[in-house]
Structures are given as C-alpha cells and as structure tokens.
Amino acid sequence: MSRRRQEEEVKQGAPEWMNTYGDMVTLLLTFFILLFSMSTVDIEKFRAFINSMEGSIGILQGGSTIGDGSEVGNGINQLPDLEKLLSETTEKMNLKSLEELKKMHSDLENYIQENNLTEKVDAKLGDYYVTLTFKDGVLFDTGKANLKPEAIEVLDKIGIQLSKYPNNRIRFEGHTDNVPIRTAQFPSNWELSAARAIAVAKYYIDELSFNPKQFSTEGFGEYSPIADNSTAEGRAKNRRVEIKILSEYASYAVLNQ
Known part of the structure; x- marks a missing residue:
C-alpha cells in the first residue's frame, strides 16, 4: 500500500502579515489626509504638506508590496514639524506677495503721474x-x-x-x-x-x-x-x-x- 504524500500548499502573493500592515499604513495615511483636508489652509499649504510626506511612504507602484516600514516611521516623525513647516511656507509667500505689491504700487503711481x-x-x-x-x-x-x-x-x-x-x-x-x-x-x-x-x-x-x-x-x-x-x-x-x-x-x- 503506497503512502500518499501530502503536498504543502504554497500560498501566492505577499505574506498575510504584510497585507495587514499595508491596511494599517493606508488607514493612517487616509486619517492624516482627512484631518488636513478639514483644516482651513490654502493650496500653498497643501503643497507644503505633500512635500513633507514625499519619499516618506514607501508604497511601490502597483500596490503589490510596501517598504520595510522604516520609511513610514520617518514620515510619521515629520508630522509634528508640519505646523512649523506650514508657518514658514506662509511667511515666505507673504514676503513674496508684499514685495510684488510694493513694486506694483510704485509702478502704478509713477504711471499715473507720467x-x-x-x-x-x-x-x-x-x-x-x-x-x-x-x-x-x-x-x-x-x-x-x-x-x-x-x-x-x-x-x-x-x-x-x-x-x-x-x-x-x-x-x-x-x-x-x-x-x-x-x-x-x-x-x-x-x-x-x-x-x-x-x-x-x-x-x-x-x-x-x-x-x-x-x-x-x-x-x-x-x-x-x-x-x-x-x-x-x-x-x-x-x-x-x-x-x-x-x-x-x-x-x-x-x-x-
């Protein structure tokens, strides 16, 4: 009587723990984006937020796998500095705006007189x-x-x-x-x-x-x-x-x- 060999089933795709981990990271990212979208900020502040997150979330194209998690941690660690970054960006924009308006005003006054x-x-x-x-x-x-x-x-x-x-x-x-x-x-x-x-x-x-x-x-x-x-x-x-x-x-x- 021959013995039947039990073949071990080989599962395809990423390990189950990685799928759970990916869901968690996606939910965290969605949570922070929702919080940010409910705040009263302009487009420049939103761009600053995106720049602060750029390179921090290691999601590969296609969504099949994600990074080892260290980059995600780096992105989360940047969030406490987000308010400071937004403040600095707004200040820079205000300075550029003021310089532009002063020159515009001077040009218009000279033009009106001339x-x-x-x-x-x-x-x-x-x-x-x-x-x-x-x-x-x-x-x-x-x-x-x-x-x-x-x-x-x-x-x-x-x-x-x-x-x-x-x-x-x-x-x-x-x-x-x-x-x-x-x-x-x-x-x-x-x-x-x-x-x-x-x-x-x-x-x-x-x-x-x-x-x-x-x-x-x-x-x-x-x-x-x-x-x-x-x-x-x-x-x-x-x-x-x-x-x-x-x-x-x-x-x-x-x-x-």
Missing part, C-alpha cells in the same frame, strides 16, 4: 492687492451706468498698465453714496453699483481683449463707504469704481476675502 491722471485715479497699497480708485464723475454721470465718452481715454491708459499683470486676478467693485435711487433700470443702489463695475470690466474684455477668466465684479451699493455721507464732499468720495489687482502669490488664498 500720464497726468492724478486728478482722476488714485493708487493705494493694501495687504493683498493694489487698489485703483476712479474718482466720482470720471467714468459715469450721476445715476447712470453707461461709460462717458471722456472715460474711454482714462480706461485705455490704465489698461496699458493692467496688461502687464496677466497672471494676477483683477476685481472690479462699484460703490455709491446713500442717496436712494428708484428707477426701472436701477431699483436700488445695489443694481447701480454692480452695473458700473460690470461696465468697466466688459470694456476691458470687449474693447481691449483682456481674458475674462482674470476678472470678477462686485456691487457694494452704499454699504462700503470711505467717507461721511452727511456731506456733499463725502458722498462724492463714496461714489466710485475700484479696481483691485490681487497679488499673484496670494490670489488663491484671498480671492474671496
């Missing part, structure tokens, strides 16, 4: 953008949203300088005083201010071939004054159109601020 526009347009430096303010009566008649013929020359001159910032988001804002308006076209100052902002933006798009993806418009009505509405002089200052040129470095972070 083209005799100081009585019509002001340039002001802000934290995230440079603001160009068209003074009352330069672009529109009272209660109107149609560009005045004499406004075209001013917009054309400013457009020459704006064309030097193709990578910056540009926001057009319309503002009014607190004198009520009730017409068929403009039931309130909301509609009037928005129509004026859109009119200026569309001129640059339709007549000077600016990229509409670069622009946005807002109408603030009477609710963002820069002067006292109780005086004629104050009301004149509040009736304005502003062009805000956002920093190229900060555009993604502060677009909706």
Whole structure:
C-alpha cells in the first residue's frame, strides 16, 4: 500500500502579515489626509504638506508590496514639524506677495503721474492687492451706468498698465453714496453699483481683449463707504469704481476675502 504524500500548499502573493500592515499604513495615511483636508489652509499649504510626506511612504507602484516600514516611521516623525513647516511656507509667500505689491504700487503711481491722471485715479497699497480708485464723475454721470465718452481715454491708459499683470486676478467693485435711487433700470443702489463695475470690466474684455477668466465684479451699493455721507464732499468720495489687482502669490488664498 503506497503512502500518499501530502503536498504543502504554497500560498501566492505577499505574506498575510504584510497585507495587514499595508491596511494599517493606508488607514493612517487616509486619517492624516482627512484631518488636513478639514483644516482651513490654502493650496500653498497643501503643497507644503505633500512635500513633507514625499519619499516618506514607501508604497511601490502597483500596490503589490510596501517598504520595510522604516520609511513610514520617518514620515510619521515629520508630522509634528508640519505646523512649523506650514508657518514658514506662509511667511515666505507673504514676503513674496508684499514685495510684488510694493513694486506694483510704485509702478502704478509713477504711471499715473507720467500720464497726468492724478486728478482722476488714485493708487493705494493694501495687504493683498493694489487698489485703483476712479474718482466720482470720471467714468459715469450721476445715476447712470453707461461709460462717458471722456472715460474711454482714462480706461485705455490704465489698461496699458493692467496688461502687464496677466497672471494676477483683477476685481472690479462699484460703490455709491446713500442717496436712494428708484428707477426701472436701477431699483436700488445695489443694481447701480454692480452695473458700473460690470461696465468697466466688459470694456476691458470687449474693447481691449483682456481674458475674462482674470476678472470678477462686485456691487457694494452704499454699504462700503470711505467717507461721511452727511456731506456733499463725502458722498462724492463714496461714489466710485475700484479696481483691485490681487497679488499673484496670494490670489488663491484671498480671492474671496
């Protein structure tokens, strides 16, 4: 009677302990990504996070195996320094943004003076953008949203300088005083201010071939004054159109601020 040889079954693929280990690492990575995604950070901070993890998780292409675990440990050890890394990255971006805005503001001020526009347009430096303010009566008649013929020359001159910032988001804002308006076209100052902002933006798009993806418009009505509405002089200052040129470095972070 022959003896039957029992053949040992050879299992294919990675050892069972490695599959469990791979699941654990994947869950840990997913957990930290979820935590990060729920925080209020911008795209630059997210890139910094990815860079801090790059090379730390030793997952091979195809997902069949993972590294020996030492690299995973190194990646986890980097996480306590993530906040510091994000802070340093943000600080660097802010410095670049400030340098860009200061130069932009200086160039615009010089350009306005050289083209005799100081009585019509002001340039002001802000934290995230440079603001160009068209003074009352330069672009529109009272209660109107149609560009005045004499406004075209001013917009054309400013457009020459704006064309030097193709990578910056540009926001057009319309503002009014607190004198009520009730017409068929403009039931309130909301509609009037928005129509004026859109009119200026569309001129640059339709007549000077600016990229509409670069622009946005807002109408603030009477609710963002820069002067006292109780005086004629104050009301004149509040009736304005502003062009805000956002920093190229900060555009993604502060677009909706």
